[in-house]
Amino acid sequence: MPIIETKNLTYTYGEGTPFRKTAVDDANVSIEQGEFIGVIGHTGSGKSTFIQQLNGLLRPTSGTVLLNGKDIWAEPKKIRSVRFQVGMVFQYPEHQLFEETVLKDISFGPGNMGLDKDEILKRARWAADFVGLSDELLEKSPFELSGGEKRRAAIAGVIAMDPEVLILDEPTAGLDPRGRDVLLSQIVSYHEVRHNTILLVSHSMEDIARTADRVLVMNSGKVAMFDKTEKVFARDAELETMGLRVPQITKIMAVLKAKGYPVTTVLTIEQALR
Numbered sequence: 644m645p646i647i648e649t650k651n652l653t654y655t656y657g658e659g660t661p662f663r664k665t666a667v668d669d670a671n672v673s674i675e676q677g678e679f680i681g682v683i684g685h686t687g688s689g690k691s692t693f694i695q696q697l698n699g700l701l702r703p704t705s706g707t708v709l710l711n712g713k714d715i716w717a718e719p720k721k722i723r724s725v726r727f728q729v730g731m732v733f734q735y736p737e738h739q740l741f742e743e744t745v746l747k748d749i750s751f752g753p754g755n756m757g758l759d760k761d762e763i764l765k766r767a768r769w770a771a772d773f774v775g776l777s778d779e780l781l782e783k784s785p786f787e788l789s790g791g792e793k794r795r796a797a798i799a800g801v802i803a804m805d806p807e808v809l810i811l812d813e814p815t816a817g818l819d820p821r822g823r824d825v826l827l828s829q830i831v832s833y834h835e836v837r838h839n840t841i842l843l844v845s846h847s848m849e850d851i852a853r854t855a856d857r858v859l860v861m862n863s864g865k866v867a868m869f870d871k872t873e874k875v876f877a878r879d880a881e882l883e884t885m886g887l888r889v890p891q892i893t894k895i896m897a898v899l900k901a902k903g904y905p906v907t908t909v910l911t912i913e914q915a916l917r
């Protein structure tokens with residue numbers, strides 16, 4: 644059984660107004676447990692609207708989202724629990740840090756799940772360790788951290804909830820190349836350790852080529868392609884018509900990864916060519 648499935652998923656903004664806009668149009672997608680899915684598409688193609696329906700932040704205009712075979716809106720009162728199962732890291736998540744200390748911030752999510760104190764702390768420390776935040780940083784105010792550290796603290800706050808599905812919307816936006824590499828490697832090792840399902844939305848074809856098993860391409864609200872990463876990137880002429888340019892190196896990286904070269908090797912090759 645797929646972990647996430649969408650059936651005829653459609654979302655229209657401003658229904659009944661002159662500004663009516665169908666942002667997601669009849670999307671039928673099936674994702675298996677443990678897959679690493681890349682989501683790409685031109686700005687305005689419907690990526691954010693699509694992912695926000697997967698954890699119940701937006702309720703579909705029509706169609707359904709099934710999580711482990713169950714319609715997430717079957718019992719609207721229980722939609723909150725879906726948000727723990729499907730964790731979402733928004734763009735620039737560091738803007739949502741607000742607690743006195745980094746540790747308290749990372750503990751906030753698991754603190755809302757009805758867990759006991761020891762478990763909350765255990766999860767928060769595990770998540771912090773995962774994203775490479777040292778113990779001494781945990782007692783600092785989030786505002787004392789560097790940009791990259793803040794980003795990692797915010798991501799730790801979501802992975803501390805141990806979601807079955809983790810959705811990351813442009814997690815590397817605004818980071819320098821080094822910060823980007825570090826963060827991507829951490830996301831990949833998190834996936835390797837937890838074997839959970841990841842959806843990564845990115846403008847960066849390289850980020851997707853390095854990480855994703857399959858790529859979902861959105862175009863004008865439709866699912867235009869959904870296939871193995873190297874197969875999608877091989878269709879570069881079609882992608883270009885959707886406003887997506889695929890550099891040659893990205894295609895090579897996707898093929899290398901499909902042949903089983905580890906991400907670190909692919910990274911080294913890419914850096915050598917930069």
Ligand code: ADP
Pocket residue numbers: 656657664665666684685686687688689690691692693
């Ligand atoms: P992407 O994440 O790919 O940039 P979005 O899902 O944000 O795409 O947007 C898809 C379409 O829906 C765009 O045409 C956008 O202008 C429109 N849209 C997004 N959010 C809203 C909103 N709150 N109200 C009206 N239209 C919106």
